[in-house]
Amino acid sequence: MEKNQNLENQEIQRAAKIITIANQKGGVGKTTTTMNLGVALTRLNKRVLLIDGDPQANLTSYLGITPGEHPYESVHTLDEIYLSKRPLDAEGRLFFITKSASGVDLIAADKALSGVEYYLFTRADREVVLARFLEALKQDYDLILIDTPPSLNLLTLNALCASDYVLIPVQPEFFSLEGIVKIKESIEDVRLRWNPNLSIIGVLPTQLSSRRKLTHEVIRALQMELGEKLFETKIHDNAAVAESSGHAQSVIEYDRTSRGAQDYMAAAKELILRCSGKFVSQYSETTLSSQETPLCQNI
Numbered sequence: 001m002e003k004n005q006n007l008e009n010q011e012i013q014r015a016a017k018i019i020t021i022a023n024q025k026g027g028v029g030k031t032t033t034t035m036n037l038g039v040a041l042t043r044l045n046k047r048v049l050l051i052d053g054d055p056q057a058n059l060t061s062y063l064g065i066t067p068g069e070h071p072y073e074s075v076h077t078l079d080e081i082y083l084s085k086r087p088l089d090a091e092g093r094l095f096f097i098t099k100s101a102s103g104v105d106l107i108a109a110d111k112a113l114s115g116v117e118y119y120l121f122t123r124a125d126r127e128v129v130l131a132r133f134l135e136a137l138k139q140d141y142d143l144i145l146i147d148t149p150p151s152l153n154l155l156t157l158n159a160l161c162a163s164d165y166v167l168i169p170v171q172p173e174f175f176s177l178e179g180i181v182k183i184k185e186s187i188e189d190v191r192l193r194w195n196p197n198l199s200i201i202g203v204l205p206t207q208l209s210s211r212r213k214l215t216h217e218v219i220r221a222l223q224m225e226l227g228e229k230l231f232e233t234k235i236h237d238n239a240a241v242a243e244s245s246g247h248a249q250s251v252i253e254y255d256r257t258s259r260g261a262q263d264y265m266a267a268a269k270e271l272i273l274r275c276s277g278k279f280v281s282q283y284s285e286t287t288l289s290s291q292e293t294p295l296c297q298n299i
Contacts, residue, residue, distance in 0.1 A: 016138035017275045019145050019201060020159040020166050024186070025179040026150035028169045029206040031058045032241060033267075034147040035102075036260075039250035040268035042103040046142040049097070051107045051130075052078060053159050054149040055114035063100045064248030067110045072098070079112040081133050082158075083119055090136050097137075102250055105141075113155070120154045127154070127194055131162035143275070152186045160190045165201035165275070169235075172208055172218040177225060201274050204267060206235040228281035233267040236260070 021034045031054065038050045052059040060067065067075040076096045081088075098106045120126040134144065146159040160166065166187055170176040180203060191198050203226055209215055222230050235241075238260035244251040251260040273279035 016141045017143050017165065018134060018138070018163045019143065019271075019275075020148060020156075020163040021145060021169065022148045022156060022159070022166050022183060023168050023170065023179055024150055024152055024182050025170075025176070028171050028176075028179075029235070030054075030150070030169055031062060031147050032245070033167070033169045033204065033206060033235070033264075034059055034145050035062045035245075036241070036250045036252065036264040037268055037271065038104045038143075038145050039102050039252050040264045041143055041272070043252060043265065044268055044272065046272070047140065048103075049105045049107070049137065049141045049144045051144065051146040051159075052109035053113075053130075053146050053155050054109065055111065055155070056149070057109040057111065057113070059147045060106065060108040060110070062245050062248065063102060063104070063106055065098060065100065065106060065108055067108050072108075075108050077112065078107050078109045079116045081107075082113075082116045082129055088133065093133065093136055102253060117154045120158075127157050128161050130158040131195075134162050143271075152183075156186075157190070160187065160198060161194045163195070163198060165199055167201055167271070168203045169206045170203055170222070172205055172212075172215040172222075174214075174218055174221070176218065177221070180226075200229060201271070202229055202231045204231045204233070204235065208234050208236045210236065230281075231267065231270060232282060233263060233270045235263045235267065238263070 021030045023030060034050060038048045041048045050059060065075065066072050067077050075098050078096075081096060096107050098108050100106050120129070123129065125132070137144070146163065148156045148159050166183070168180060168183055170180065184200070187198060187200065203222065205219060205222065219234070236259050238251070238258055240255040240258035241251045241260035244254035247254055251258060251264060255261060270279060
């Protein structure tokens with residue numbers, strides 16, 4: 001009986017899911033989504049680590065953390081992980097974890113991350129540095145979310161190679177489908193060469209305006225093209241979301257009664273269900289007629 005209990009505990013410890021938030025198109029809300037989903041997940045009693053994988057370091061700023069400045073003089077940043085010439089032991093890895101007032105843990109970034117790619121090109125393991133680093137941290141978290149830059153560079157590639165899933169935020173624009181196709185092609189390449197288990201957990205519409213006719217048309221098009229891969233939860237355009245970043249808070253902390261906070265809490269609940277395989281979507285690819293071929297087939 002005790003042996004079975006230990007096995008169950010081991011399974012729980014191995015259950016951490018790593019999710020890259022990615023889209024090669026800028027301005028779709030990757031950082032905002034990473035921050036607010038992360039905090040929403042902690043409110044649902046999940047242990048969450050956020051990783052700022054963008055040299056702009058907006059996620060780090062969003063959390064009110066300023067590496068090198070008081071009281072964060074001792075904060076270690078992501079570039080140091082990539083520049084490390086030897087594997088870090090378990091204790092060494094913990095030096096990179098920064099606790100935040102929002103309840104999430106963070107691996108922070110600063111402007112030094114922008115120069116890392118030049119060094120990475122000299123490493124034989126250039127694509128999997130982050131994956132190897134995170135292996136020992138999986139047992140400490142339920143979910144690890146990685147923010148990425150709006151390009152498929154080595155930083156994004158490291159995130160994809162380290163991840164179980166990709167979450168794609170999109171704006172309700174007709175060009176958004178083109179962006180999804182491009183990121184899908186990149187994901188297929190990563191699957192073939194480095195990470196065969198990588199999959200898209202869903203596409204999350206952001207910055208929706210219910211007053212715009214175009215929004216409804218694009219959402220219908222996304223439903224037809226993506227089927228169950230489209231999140232049922234939508235993130236609406238909401239002033240509280242924009243205002244919260246200026247206060248170094250998530251929208252959940254800033255105004256928990258706002259539409260933005262409610263949307264991100266709902267998205268977090270849906271994400272948990274999707275990760276567990278228990279989510280049943282109202283969107284079905286069978287709604288496509290036999291003459292229609294999904295633009296993102298097998299996404």
